[in-house]
Amino acid sequence: MKLLAAAAAVAALSLAAAATPAPRVNDAAITANGFPAKLSDYGFFADGAGHRPAAGVTPYRVQTPLWSDGTDKSRFVYLPAGTTARAQGEGMLDLPVGAALVKTFALNGKRIETRVLLHRADGWIGLPYVWNAEQTEATLALAGKRIDLVTPAGAAISYAVPNKNQCKECHASGGQVTPIGPKARNLSAEWLRSFHEAGRLDAVPSVARRVPLWEDRAKVPIADAARGWLDANCAHCHKPDGAASNSGLYLGWEVTDAAALGVRKRPVAAGRGAGNLDFAIFPGDPDHSILAYRIASLEGGVAMPELGRASVDPDGLAIVRAWITAMR
Amino acid sequence: MRMPAAIVAAASALAVAAPIHARTIAVAAGADAQTRLQEALILAQPGDVVQLGAGRFALSDGLSLDAKGVTVRGAGMDQTVLDFTGQKGAGEGLLVTSDEVTLRDFAVENAKGDGIKSKGADNIVYYRVRVTWTGGPNEKNGAYGIYPVESTGVLIDGCKVSGASDAGIYVGQSKGITVRYNMVESNVAGIEIENSRNALVSANMVTRNTGGILVFDLPSLPVMGGGNTLVEGNTVVANDTPNFAPKGNIVAGVPRGTGIMIMANDHVRIENNLLADNPTAQILVVAYPNAFKDERYNPYPRQIAIGENRVIGGGNEPQFSGGDQLKAAFGGALPPLVWDGLGGKDALIVGTKLAGVSLNLPSQGAAPTSARPEGLAFAPMTLPPLPAPVGAPAVLDARARP
Structure with a gap:
């Protein structure tokens, strides 16, 4: 039965394709x-x-x-x-x-x-x-x-x-x-x-510092890999005009202010998301950094990002933890 | 039959303001409530009313509203319950990100994160909404019950919040705020106004929280410089629940038994409140206690004006370092006003015969152990007016009626 249905679907598709010459x-x-x-x-x-x-x-x-x-x-x-x-x-x-x-x-x-x-x-x-x-x-x-x-x-x-x-x-x-x-x-x-x-982009933009290729994370400086991951996974909300603007925690690739990045920054509206910890990033100590705690969580109200995942990214977590560990 | 002129005028004003094609979208409790309700919230157009039926809506995810000028209305805060006990994701029960929204006559229970958050949502009205964590105080409860942030024009009226592990009603980084006629019980902070200006906190019933009403200004936030706030006519009674906030959060440092607490801020006026049996301090005025690097930030209280308040008991179980000795020195109970002594002569303006104590901390960030307490006495005087009007725009009142 399944095969028949699939065959019918394929037949229908090819008919449709024949009827419309240039998709x-x-x-x-x-x-x-x-x-x-x-x-x-x-x-x-x-x-x-x-x-x-x-x-x-x-x-x-x-x-x-x-x-x-x-x-x-x-x-x-x-x-x-x-x-x-x-x-x-x-x-x-x-x-x-x-x-x-x-x-x-x-x-x-x-x-x-x-x-x-x-x-x-x-x-x-x-x-x-x-x-x-x-x-x-x-x-x-x-x-x-x-x-x-x-x-x-x-x-x-x-x-x-x-x-x-x-x-x-x-x-x-x-x-x-x-x-x-x-x-x-x-x-x-x-x-x-x-x-x-191909004529689809007016110019090739010059990029001084490119986000590293994720597959290359072991070969590039740990900070680049971690900041690239944070940029892709967090900065869409954690930016001055994003959904998490009121946190004052900004995790974009371009951010240079250590406090905005979370270094010794106290939580604002984190509630139990703070996990009884004092700082977003406590340099050298990922176990006392809210950032790592929330990336590692699966609990609603704690887990970050809030949307779009139901499991922990083990490689992303490892990179962020290594980055915090190396921080002085 | 003749209608009073005021009602007729209000009715015709409403008729003019309402869009011609405003619809009522009814959503009943029952199977697949998550999808049906979320779809209604997405498809709602300005002026529409999303009417929630009576009953319990079992929800598996956070809900969100991003359409301007929509009313979400239930059959009553005890009749229509949005039940998030089975919530699997999202940071709050209901999120509102559009302007001119009215939320009224429904309840939110057991949200995994915050109860209702409205962000960048100007002129929002919360009317007779209940947010409850049904298991009572627990550090695993969500942080905020009602949580408007980064908004201009906020009216919270007749709501009921209990069980929040941070603040029951929290207004952050906003201006033009009225919080009135609410019942806040068994939260860490009953009502918290943070990094906000032009707030009116009036005639609320605030009891069994760790701290009753907090007005805070904190560093390293996009919006700072909180102040110009009036706290008047509230009943702040027996706020004696042990602090159950997760550590790390600023409210985890609020001593059990604080009535009204001001941290930093300029121009806060406190008058005509009933302050009874708050065992640490009926009124606590302090500087921000932690180290900070933000150069834009002023950690001191400035022009905190205290007028007539009715004070009963309190100060008999102060929960801070050295509190017991201090209590003994004052004959068994602290005086109603406790000040950390920071901010100089501009910190406090007391216009009534009120007893107080200054902890005389040597500097901002100093440990409580460095206190050198001394008694304070004040004489009646006329308080200067607040520099600017307080409260939500009066036009919001029309959306907060039965």
């Missing part, structure tokens, strides 16, 4: 008001289920990614025909209205969810889509969803697909939705060059 992204789905019900409504992928990018959809990766329970993430940027992104120094690429960012989360080769970030005339909007068991379609989950999963590390977790508002909690800058990942400093020089050469 194109549906620009109206990105820019019009409303919430498209299915991921396929956008046409980001030439063969819906297969995830082969349609014209104008370019895959990319970030140097150091956000931890998402050990899922594999594939990222794509879409630019409408005839448009280009603009480089803005080391920061976020300026993507035109009509652009979209697409991120698919998969575990053991099985897609769980795809999150899209759409640039509309009145700003960005984030929407989550959950894949069906047959892996043929993903459906809008406006209010989010919990899915029981087993991580690659073998942990049984309640995986949380964020709701639309939660998309914004992380993707917010001064109350507006904004992309997080594709900052020039968190993209490889090669990718930026090829994107420019």
Whole structure:
């Protein structure tokens, strides 16, 4: 029965492909008001289920990614025909209205969810889509969803697909939705060059200090690896115009003020998240640093980040602890 | 039938202010409440009312509202309960990040983090909302019950909060604030106004907390320079719950039995309160006690004005270093006003015949063991007015009526 259904689906797909000769992204789905019900409504992928990018959809990766329970993430940027992104120094690429960012989360080769970030005339909007068991379609989950999963590390977790508002909690800058990942400093020089050469980026931004590649974390200075991880995992909220602005704890790559980074900084509104500890970072002593305590926690109200993970990132935690240990 | 002119005027003002297409979105308790309620909060448009039915909403995750001008209204703080006992994620029960929101007539129970947080949410009204940790004081309870932060225009009226392991009602880094007619019980801090200006804390019932009403200004925060706050007409009685805040937090240093406590700040006025049986100190005025590096920060209390208050008992079990000897020296109970002695002659303006004690600490950050206490006496005088008006914009009152 299953085989039959799969065969029928494949047949339907090939029929659809035959009927539409040049697969194109549906620009109206990105820019019009409303919430498209299915991921396929956008046409980001030439063969819906297969995830082969349609014209104008370019895959990319970030140097150091956000931890998402050990899922594999594939990222794509879409630019409408005839448009280009603009480089803005080391920061976020300026993507035109009509652009979209697409991120698919998969575990053991099985897609769980795809999150899209759409640039509309009145700003960005984030929407989550959950894949069906047959892996043929993903459906809008406006209010989010919990899915029981087993991580690659073998942990049984309640995986949380964020709701639309939660998309914004992380993707917010001064109350507006904004992309997080594709900052020039968190993209490889090669990718930026090829994107420019493809005519999709106005210039190759010069980056003085690039976030290290996460796979290289053992080869680079420990501070760079740790700061790269904090930038990717914490700084979207912990920045002056982010969701955690009132904490005064700022963990972005560019931050130089030791107190803002948490060195001997007392908690503000942490409650039991402070774990009976006095400082965000107590140099030399990760066991007495709130930062390490919260990264290592799985408890609601304690665990950081608050959203987007149901398991601890063991490598991220190890890097942050090593960084604090080496601190004088 | 003739309606009083004021009611007619108010009714027509409401009619003008309400958007034409405002809808009421009803959400009932029951299966799949998480998805149904969260979806309603996402789809709500300015002017809409999300009407929560009576009953218990079993929630598995935090809820959030990011739409401007929405009212979330239940059937009453004892009838509609958002139950977060089974919450798996998020830092609070309900998060509001949009302006002009009204939250009223429902309860939040057992949130894993804070109860209700509103951040950067201007002109917010909390009316007859209850936030409870049902197991009573416990350091595993969430930090704040009602937690507006970084907002201009905050009205908290007729709410009830108990069990918070930090502050029941906490207003941080905000301005234009009214906290009135609330019942706060069995929290570490009953009401805390932190790094905020132009706050009115009026006619609240504050009992069985560790500390009753705190007005603090702390360093290294984006918004500092707290002050211009009026604490008046509150009943601050028997705040005697042992401190159950997780260590590390500033309120973990609040002595059990503090009535009203001012730390740093400029221009706070305290008058017409009933202060009864707060066993450490009825009124405690101190400088920020820790080391700090923030050059913008003033750690001293300035112009803390104390007018007439009704004082009964208290000071009989002071919980700080040297408190017992001090108590003995004063004949079995400390006087109503305890000051750490820091901030010089500008620290305090006392306009009434009130007894006090200065601990005479030698410097900011000095250990309590270095105290050289001496008695203080004051004579009646007229207090200067606060430099600026206090309280939430009057226009918010219309959203806080039965």
